[in-house]
Structure formats: C-alpha cells, structure tokens
Amino acid sequence: MGTLTRSGDELAGGALAGTLRVGGVDAVALEARAARLAGRSIKRESKDAGLELAVRCIDLTTLEGADTPGKVRAMCMRALRPDPEDASVPPVAAVCVYPSMVTHAAAHLDGTGVRVASVAGAFPSGQADLDQRLEEIRGAVADGADEIDIVINRGALLSGRLDIVHDEVAAAKRACGDAHLKTILETGELGSYDAIRLASMVAMAAGSDVIKTSTGKLPVAATPPTALCMAEAIRDYHRHTGRVVGLKLAGGIRTSKQALGYLAIVAETLGVHWLHPERLRFGASTLLNDVVLQMRFRRTGRYPRPGDLPVD
Amino acid sequence: MSERVEVAKTYKLFIGGAFPRSESGRTHPVRDRRDRLVAHVAWASRKDLRDAVRAARAAQAAWAGRTAYNRAQIVYRIAEVLEGRRDQFEAELRVGGMTSRAARANLDAAIDGSVYWAGFADKLEQLAGGVNPVAGPFLNVSQTIPLGVCGLACPDDGGVSGMLGLVCPALAAGNAVVAVAGGRSALVSSTLGEVLATSDVPAGVANVLTGDHAALLGWLVDHADVDMVDLTGAPADSRADLEARTAENLTRWAATGGAEHLGTIMEFRDVRTVWHPARIL
Numbered sequence: 147m148g149t150l151t152r153s154g155d156e157l158a159g160g161a162l163a164g165t166l167r168v169g170g171v172d173a174v175a176l177e178a179r180a181a182r183l184a185g186r187s188i189k190r191e192s193k194d195a196g197l198e199l200a201v202r203c204i205d206l207t208t209l210e211g212a213d214t215p216g217k218v219r220a221m222c223m224r225a226l227r228p229d230p231e232d233a234s235v236p237p238v239a240a241v242c243v244y245p246s247m248v249t250h251a252a253a254h255l256d257g258t259g260v261r262v263a264s265v266a267g268a269f270p271s272g273q274a275d276l277d278q279r280l281e282e283i284r285g286a287v288a289d290g291a292d293e294i295d296i297v298i299n300r301g302a303l304l305s306g307r308l309d310i311v312h313d314e315v316a317a318a319k320r321a322c323g324d325a326h327l328k329t330i331l332e333t334g335e336l337g338s339y340d341a342i343r344l345a346s347m348v349a350m351a352a353g354s355d356v357i358k359t360s361t362g363k364l365p366v367a368a369t370p371p372t373a374l375c376m377a378e379a380i381r382d383y384h385r386h387t388g389r390v391v392g393l394k395l396a397g398g399i400r401t402s403k404q405a406l407g408y409l410a411i412v413a414e415t416l417g418v419h420w421l422h423p424e425r426l427r428f429g430a431s432t433l434l435n436d437v438v439l440q441m442r443f444r445r446t447g448r449y450p451r452p453g454d455l456p457v458d
Numbered sequence: 459m460s461e462r463v464e465v466a467k468t469y470k471l472f473i474g475g476a477f478p479r480s481e482s483g484r485t486h487p488v489r490d491r492r493d494r495l496v497a498h499v500a501w502a503s504r505k506d507l508r509d510a511v512r513a514a515r516a517a518q519a520a521w522a523g524r525t526a527y528n529r530a531q532i533v534y535r536i537a538e539v540l541e542g543r544r545d546q547f548e549a550e551l552r553v554g555g556m557t558s559r560a561a562r563a564n565l566d567a568a569i570d571g572s573v574y575w576a577g578f579a580d581k582l583e584q585l586a587g588g589v590n591p592v593a594g595p596f597l598n599v600s601q602t603i604p605l606g607v608c609g610l611a612c613p614d615d616g617g618v619s620g621m622l623g624l625v626c627p628a629l630a631a632g633n634a635v636v637a638v639a640g641g642r643s644a645l646v647s648s649t650l651g652e653v654l655a656t657s658d659v660p661a662g663v664a665n666v667l668t669g670d671h672a673a674l675l676g677w678l679v680d681h682a683d684v685d686m687v688d689l690t691g692a693p694a695d696s697r698a699d700l701e702a703r704t705a706e707n708l709t710r711w712a713a714t715g716g717a718e719h720l721g722t723i724m725e726f727r728d729v730r731t732v733w734h735p736a737r738i739l
Binding site: 447448449450451452453454 | 508511677682706
C-alpha cells in the first residue's frame with residue numbers, strides 16, 4: 147500500500163481506490179448551520195430517547211496523572227450502572243484509560259459488553275518515536291484494550307506532510323490488529339475548518355475506524371461547528387468509498403443539553419444510522435452524571451441533587 | 459436640539475452575579491396606583507430557578523469558608539449601599555403602593571436590620587454552640603454550621619425589609635440564597651439585586667428572582683439540592699402543601715418572618731455535636 151499524496155484539492159494513493167476530493171469549508175455557513183442544529187428545540191419523548199442514547203454512546207474517561215487502579219475500578223462500576231437508583235439506565239459504551247490502567251479496567255469489564263478503550267501513541271502530544279508509539283499500542287491491545295485512541299501528527303499535517311500523517315495512522319491501524327482505531331485530530335491545534343476537513347479525510351483514508359475531535363487536554367475541544375465539519379467529512383468519505391467511519395466527540399461536553407445538540411448535528415448530517423454506539427461516541431466524564439440527573443428529573447419531576455451521585 | 463428621552467431601566471433577575479432576563483422571555487407589567495404602566499419586570503421561570511440554585515450551590519462552600527468576621531463586614535456593607543440609594547427605593551416602594559411614611563419606615567427597618575444581622579455573623583458560635591454538660595467521661599461540644607442553599611419565599615408586600623429580613627440572616631449564617639419575590643415587591647426586589655451585587659457579596663451567594671410564588675415555590679421545595687426553605691411569603695392556600703412536600707426530600711422549612719432574634723438566624727444554621735473521650739491527654 148503506497149502513501150497518500152495530494153495534488154490541489156484531491157487526495158490519491160493509500161487505500162483510496164481513486165482520488166478523493168477534499169474541498170474547502172465555508173466557515174460562516176458551517177458555524178451558522180451548527181448553531182441552528184445544536185440550538186433546535188427537542189420534544190420531550192425525543193429528549194428521553196436522546197438522553198438514553200447519549201449514555202449508551204459515552205466513553206467514560208479518566209486520563210489523569212493521579213489515576214489509580216482504585217479510581218479505575220470505581221469508574222468501571224459507574225460505567226456498568228450509571229444510576230445506582232435506577233437499573234433501567236443502560237451501561238455506557240466504553241471506559242477510556244491510560245495504557246497502564248488497561249489491565250485493571252479489563253478485569254472489571256470483561257464479559258460485560260462495556261469495552262475497554264485506551265489512549266496510546268504518546269498521548270496527548272504524540273511527540274515520540276513512531277516505534278515507541280506503535281509499541282505502546284501493541285502493549286495496550288495485548289493488555290486487553292478493545293479500542294485504541296491515538297493522536298495524529300499535527301506538526302506534520304500543518305507543514306503539509308500528509309504522507310507522514312497518513313503513514314503513521316496506517317501503521318497504528320496495523321498495530322491495533324482487531325482493536326478499533328480512533329484517531330484524534332486535536333482540532334484545537336489545527337487552526338481552520340479546512341485543516342480539520344483535510345485531517346479527517348487523511349485519517350479516514352489511512353484506515354481509522356473512528357475520527358475523534360480532541361484529546362480533552364486543550365482548552366479548545368469539541369464544538370458544534372467542529373463536529374459538523376467532521377460529520378460532513380465522514381458523510382462525503384462514505385459516499386465516495388462506501389466505508390463507514392465513526393465519530394467521537396470529546397472534550398468540554400459536560401451537559402445533557404450539549405449532548406442533545408450534538409445528536410441533532412449527527413442525525414441531520416449522517417442520518418439515524420450513525421445514532422448508535424458503534425458509530426458515535428462522546429468522550430466525557432462529567433457528562434454522564436448530568437445525563438443521569440436529567441433522567442432522574444424526567445422520572446421524578448423533581449430537580450435532583452448533583453451531590454447525590456458519585457464523582458470520579 | 460431635540461428633547462432628551464429618558465433611559466428607562468430594564469428590571470431583570472439576579473443570578474450568579476449577573477443580571478439576566480428570564481430564560482422564558484416573560485415579563486410582568488408593574489402599574490402604579492393610578493394604573494399607569496411603570497415598568498416590565500422579568501418574570502422568572504422554573505429554569506431560572508434551577509439556574510439560581512446551581513449558582514448558589516457552586517458559590518456556597520467558598521462563602522461558608524470565609525471568616526465570620528468577613529461575612530459580617532459584607533452584610534453590613536449591604537446596609538451601607540442601601541442607605542445611599544434610599545431615594546430610589548422610596549420611589550419604587552411608593553409605586554408599589556406604599557405611602558412615603560411607610561416606605562421610609564420600611565427602608566429604616568431594612569437598613570437597621572442588615573446591621574443587626576451583620577452583627578450576628580461572628581457571634582453565633584458563642585450564642586448557640588459550646589461545651590455541653592454530660593454525665594460521663596466525655597467532652598461534648600456543639601458547633602453550628604451553615605445549612606447550604608436556602609430558598610427564601612419573600613413576602614410580596616414586604617418591600618425591601620421583607621426580602622432583606624430573610625436574605626441577611628441567611629447570608630450571615632453562611633448560606634447561599636435564592637430569594638423569590640413578586641407582586642408589589644417586584645420592583646424593589648429587582649433593584650435589590652443591584653445592591654447585593656455592589657456590596658461585595660460574591661457572585662452566586664445571593665440570587666434574586668422576581669416571579670410568581672404560586673408558579674415557583676413548588677419547584678423550589680421539590681428541588682433536592684435546596685437544603686432549607688423559608689416559606690414566610692408563601693401564599694396561604696399553598697402553604698400546607700409546600701410544607702408537606704418538603705418532607706419528601708428532607709428539606710427543612712421555616713417561616714421566620716425575619717423576626718429579629720437568635721431563633722431566626724438559627725433556622726439557617728444546623729447544630730452538630732461531637733462526643734470526644736475526655737482523657738486524651
């Protein structure tokens with residue numbers, strides 16, 4: 147498999163059968179459309195369904211230097227039973243941890259249907275030798291990770307070296323084996339929607355199963371226009387190649403209202419088939435409690451006390 | 459030159475240190491005694507109430523963590539700022555139907571009351587806490603602590619003193635408050651937010667909602683993150699129902715009326731008692 151090359155607006159090579167037109171992004175229209183979709187009012191029944199779906203799509207995440215096996219265990223318990231008072235609240239999609247915590251998470255989640263996701267590849271900067279990054283991926287998979295989150299080489303992308311970006315992601319995909327690869331674009335560092343769209347296309351062409359907005363380690367993370375831009379890239383890539391790529395929105399998504407707005411953006415752009423944990427994820431930690439509180443409110447008609455839920 | 463057009467104030471809510479309009483977009487017309495329109499006051503919705511409780515919860519711990527002396531200074535400052543705006547409040551109270559004499563008396567009571575409650579902030583421990591005599595080899599100590607977030611149903615006809623009579627003791631006791639008032643007190647309640655905002659009360663510690671008690675108090679007493687409600691200004695026909703509903707989530711309730719004595723401020727305070735083996739040395 148050759149590397150990816152770009153001439154003008156078109157990408158070619160890699161796993162692409164023909165050429166892939168990238169095109170530019172109308173930033174003003176994108177932001178206006180994202181704001182309109184995210185701000186749309188949602189009817190009560192749809193909101194209930196949306197909250198339930200949001201829980202099922204969450205990658206419950208802890209990526210702190212202070213993580214311990216105990217904390218990961220507590221988080222796994224929350225992942226399996228988000229609302230201690232209500233068993234009808236479904237488990238989340240996955241638990242996302244650092245590679246050193248994968249064995250601990252896997253021990254609690256094995257056989258439950260909740261996946262173990264691990265960041266790898268010198269997260270969050272990606273600034274390490276490729277060999278080292280690939281070794282970290284292989285280690286996490288061997289420890290039991292079902293999904294691997296890596297960052298792209300932003301430096302290479304911004305200096306126009308799409309081939310480097312592509313080859314590194316493709317190598318990561320091979321290192322993953324059967325595990326799903328989620329590729330983080332770190333949109334906050336890319337500077338423009340054009341760059342986000344280009345990065346999305348390169349990451350998808352290199353074989354990513356999911357493209358993801360951010361590491362959550364930057365102040366600028368997932369925003370509605372970014373989500374829309376990436377969703378449109380996924381839609382266009384799907385039309386062109388027929389391959390289904392998922393979307394993961396991460397960083398700064400803390401409230402149910404935000405999550406419902408993103409669901410509207412995805413539904414309107416990619417269709418209802420993408421409203422499924424196999425194709426859509428929210429990388430979050432505080433979001434889960436907010437959704438659970440909203441569901442409690444919908445069930446009881448009383449505003450709940452945030453302090454009643456466990457925090458991580 | 460054309461004649462100057464008066465710049466009329468928009469009467470808004472006071473939530474988390476900011477002055478938002480109601481999320482619902484609703485306003486309530488206030489008319490004077492001759493039925494002339496004076497102003498439209500923002501009319502809070504349950505979403506505004508929820509936002510206010512959230513702001514209060516976020517601000518409460520830091521407020522309780524300040525020294526009692528500092529809380530006293532700040533509550534005293536409310537009196538100072540109020541004194542400087544007497545004329546404005548008197549005019550607004552008169553619009554609400556009070557005579558000049560009644561309005562002045564109301565302001566006197568509010569300002570003097572603020573000073574009264576300010577003095578309590580650093581004396582609660584001495585008055586209501588202490589070492590208890592027990593029959594055993596124990597040191598038994600009672601300490602008073604703030605309750606947390608207090609919802610205050612201020613009387614619609616209480617004017618400035620009606621609201622501050624509940625807000626000041628609750629603040630001096632270390633709580634964050636969500637005060638609700640409407641009716642004839644709507645104008646002054648909205649303006650009181652400006653006084654609280656300029657008295658060094660930290661953002662979120664005091665929140666003022668102008669609105670309808672009948673529409674808001676049910677949500678307030680049902681809110682699990684409200685630790686105590688003062689139902690002084692609750693409509694008489696809903697009072698029993700509201701009291702009963704506080705039991706559902708173990709919310710305390712009182713109807714202090716802002717009466718100036720230790721009992722009032724202790725409604726905004728909890729007493730914790732510890733038993734300690736006496737011979738530890």
